[in-house]
Structure formats: C-alpha cells, structure tokens
Amino acid sequence: MSDWLVYRGEGEPAPARIGDLPPPPPWRTFTGDPLPLPVPEPDSSTRRRLGGRPLLPVQDDEAIQLINAALYLRRPLLVTGEPGSGKSTLPHAVAQELGLGRVLQWSVVSRTELKQGLYEYDAIGRLQDAQLSRERGAGENDIGEYIKLGPLGTALLPAERPRVLLIDELDKSDIDLPNDLLNVLEEGEFRIPELERAAKRAGQETVTVLDDDGRSVPVTGGRVRCHAFPFVVMTSNGERDFPRPLLRRCIHLHLEPPRNERLAALVHAHFGEGAHDANLDLVESFNEGEGDGLRPTDQLLNAIFLTQHAAREAGSRRDGIAGLLMRPLEQHPQQR
Structure with a gap:
C-alpha cells in the first residue's frame, strides 16, 4: 500500500490519517479563520449504507487513487455509474x-436552487414575530434566529477538519x-x-445562526x-452532460x-461473516443475470434478507422469491 494514500478503503477507522494531508496547493488555499467546531457523530444514514459491521478490505486501485487525488487537490469528486454501483455510499x-x-x-431535484444548499431565510417568520413584538412592546429578535x-453552506464553514458533503443526483437538477x-x-x-446588511449596524458584525447539524455558529x-475545503462528492446517473467548466474543476x-x-464485502457488512458463502446460490444467480438488463445491488440484498425468513429447505420457494x-x-410484471 502506497504511503501517500490517506484514504485506503480498508474499512477500519483511522482518523489520524487525515492529519497526514499536506497543505493544499496555492491555488486551492482558503483563508477562513478556523472555528472550534466539534465533529458531529455519524448518523443513521451512514449505518444504513455501510451496514452494522466493518467493511472487509477491498482494493480498487483506480477508485482509491482518485479519491485521494480529490482529497489532496481539494477538488470535488464527480462520481458516475449505474444505480446501485455505490456512488452515494462512497462519501x-x-x-x-x-x-x-x-x-x-x-439531494437534488429539478426544482433545486443553489440558495437552498447554502442557507434559508425565514422572512415571513421574522415579519410575524416583529409584529407580535411591537404589539407587546418588546424588542425584535436577532436576525440570526x-x-x-x-448542507453546502455548513460544509463551507471554517472548520479545522474537512467535512464530507454528498450532492446526490446532480444530473436531475435544473440546467x-x-x-x-x-x-x-x-x-x-x-x-x-x-x-451583510445587518453587519453595517453596530453590534451586529457577527451574528449566530444554525447550521445543518443544529449547532449555533x-x-x-x-x-x-x-x-479546510470539504470533501465534496457529486453523483450522477449519467442522465445528462455537465458544462465543461464544472468538469474541469472536478x-x-x-x-x-x-x-x-x-x-x-457488501454482503458481509450487512449480513455478517460467512453470509456470502451461505448465499452463494443467490449471488451466482444475480451475477448470471447481469447481461439481461440493469440489476442494482439492492435487489441482491433484498433477496438475501427475505429468503432468510422463507423456508430455506424449500429450495424452489427460495429460488422463486x-x-x-x-x-x-x-x-415489468405482466399485467393480468
């Protein structure tokens, strides 16, 4: 294993290695004053995607080198592939x-705008609260409330360690x-x-707002x-082409x-050691049908889970399910 690799795809946590990243190249150096922001714990989304057990070491040299290239160069990683290829699991x-x-x-849809990823401003809520405050003779609430x-705005906060941001299915976005x-x-x-407008008034140069983690910053x-520039993963199912200026920066x-x-490794992570061999018949059936059309990996995981609860001794029933x-x-199922 090359010593330059920070991420190695070994499955075991190695948080100290992020400190081995060298300083960014001059053209990717950012000057935000670092804030003492604690690292939020992984949530249920990570556990659902990775399974309840450490992933077995799986070496895909090209993928690992490109992931490390994105980390070193502080560039977004544009990940393409068929549904079920692991794009959104990678981050x-x-x-x-x-x-x-x-x-x-x-998560991007056709109506998504950049501002939604950066921040939201509840102007109506502020107006309503201001009217109530005037009626009660109280002062107005701080605009930061x-x-x-x-998610994108939170990823760009000046943290000492990079955050990981998934921009999922960018190809579904507006042009x-x-x-x-x-x-x-x-x-x-x-x-x-x-x-910016509020900062022009005395005492409001610095305003506290909520971030996507629910912290006051x-x-x-x-x-x-x-x-620290975040590790940004943008996924695409290949439904459209992207502008060359964006591709040049990824x-x-x-x-x-x-x-x-x-x-x-995927079967092991979700079902435990030995699950791959125990369900080898389903794995082989899944692989043999690859040429018949698109088969996302979710289908295999669903089949293994469901057949564990079916009568395993009834082979035909297991195979049929x-x-x-x-x-x-x-x-598509034939209509009757």
Missing part, C-alpha cells in the same frame, strides 16, 4: 474511515444549477446578503469562508457495479 465510507463525522447530504445554513455551483466550489465561500460580516470517478470481492426480486429494472 460515507470515506467519512467513517477518516473520522470526519456526519455526512452532509443535499431566522437563518439556517444548508442552471451546475453553473451556479462553479463559483462557490472554486472560491470556497459565499455571502448572505441579509447578514457565528457568521461575521455576512460571509462564510472555508478553512476529479471524475466512474464506478462499476460491485462484483466479486466488492460484492462479497429471489427470482421475483432480482428481475432487471427494465422488465
């Missing part, structure tokens, strides 16, 4: 091994979102106009500027569906 694996805490997740940072992301990902900062001058990794050792669950996505 959870990196966060767990390097001790980077809860993965920030921003009505601002919450989104403008990839272009809108360019400046934020290049500069590592963004501004909050509502706080200070924002000075209405600007959020990162210190490290591109294409994931093939898990097979052989990767598939065995597994066959129903592992049909290609393009194959």
Whole structure:
C-alpha cells in the first residue's frame, strides 16, 4: 500500500490519517479563520449504507487513487455509474474511515436552487414575530434566529477538519444549477446578503445562526469562508452532460457495479461473516443475470434478507422469491 494514500478503503477507522494531508496547493488555499467546531457523530444514514459491521478490505486501485487525488487537490469528486454501483455510499465510507463525522447530504431535484444548499431565510417568520413584538412592546429578535445554513453552506464553514458533503443526483437538477455551483466550489465561500446588511449596524458584525447539524455558529460580516475545503462528492446517473467548466474543476470517478470481492464485502457488512458463502446460490444467480438488463445491488440484498425468513429447505420457494426480486429494472410484471 502506497504511503501517500490517506484514504485506503480498508474499512477500519483511522482518523489520524487525515492529519497526514499536506497543505493544499496555492491555488486551492482558503483563508477562513478556523472555528472550534466539534465533529458531529455519524448518523443513521451512514449505518444504513455501510451496514452494522466493518467493511472487509477491498482494493480498487483506480477508485482509491482518485479519491485521494480529490482529497489532496481539494477538488470535488464527480462520481458516475449505474444505480446501485455505490456512488452515494462512497462519501460515507470515506467519512467513517477518516473520522470526519456526519455526512452532509443535499439531494437534488429539478426544482433545486443553489440558495437552498447554502442557507434559508425565514422572512415571513421574522415579519410575524416583529409584529407580535411591537404589539407587546418588546424588542425584535436577532436576525440570526431566522437563518439556517444548508448542507453546502455548513460544509463551507471554517472548520479545522474537512467535512464530507454528498450532492446526490446532480444530473436531475435544473440546467442552471451546475453553473451556479462553479463559483462557490472554486472560491470556497459565499455571502448572505441579509447578514451583510445587518453587519453595517453596530453590534451586529457577527451574528449566530444554525447550521445543518443544529449547532449555533457565528457568521461575521455576512460571509462564510472555508478553512479546510470539504470533501465534496457529486453523483450522477449519467442522465445528462455537465458544462465543461464544472468538469474541469472536478476529479471524475466512474464506478462499476460491485462484483466479486466488492460484492462479497457488501454482503458481509450487512449480513455478517460467512453470509456470502451461505448465499452463494443467490449471488451466482444475480451475477448470471447481469447481461439481461440493469440489476442494482439492492435487489441482491433484498433477496438475501427475505429468503432468510422463507423456508430455506424449500429450495424452489427460495429460488422463486429471489427470482421475483432480482428481475432487471427494465422488465415489468405482466399485467393480468
């Protein structure tokens, strides 16, 4: 194993290795004053995706080297591949091994706008509270109470250790979102106009807001500027092409569906040691049908789980249940 690798895909936590990262290249150095922000614990999303047991060591040299390239160069990682190839699981694996805490997740749909990922401002709530305060003769609440940072905004807080951010299914976005992301990902900062205006008033240069983890964090001058650039994973199912300026700023990794050792490690993580061999008939059936159409890995996991509760001695019943669950996505049940 090469000594330069910080993330090694070994499955066991090694949080000290993130400290082995050298300083960023000059063109990716950011100047946010670091805040003493504690690392949030991983949440249930990581446990669901990785399983309740450590992943077995699985070496995919190209993927591991590209992941480390993104870490070293402080560049986003654009991950493409078929559904079920492990794109959205990858950031959870990196966060767990390097001790980077809860993965920030921003799921993209056709109506998603950049501002939603950065922050939300509850102007209506503030107006209603201001009216109530005037009626009661009380002072107005601080503007920070009505601002919450989104996943992207939280990832860009000036933490000493990089956060992990998943921007899931970017290819489903409106045509403008990839272009809108360019400046934020290049500069590592963004501004909050509502706080910029407030900063001009005495005593409001620094305002406390909530972040995506539910923590109270200070924002000075209405600007959020990162210190350690986050490890950003953007996933795509290949439903559209992205603008070249965005591609130029990313490290591109294409994931093939898990097979052989990767598939065995996945079954082990979710069902325990020996589960791959115990369900080898289902694994082989899953692999043999690969040429029939798209078969996401979820289908195999579903089949193993369900058949564990079916009568294992009734082989035909077990095979029949597994066959129903592992049909290609393009194959629809016949209508009666």
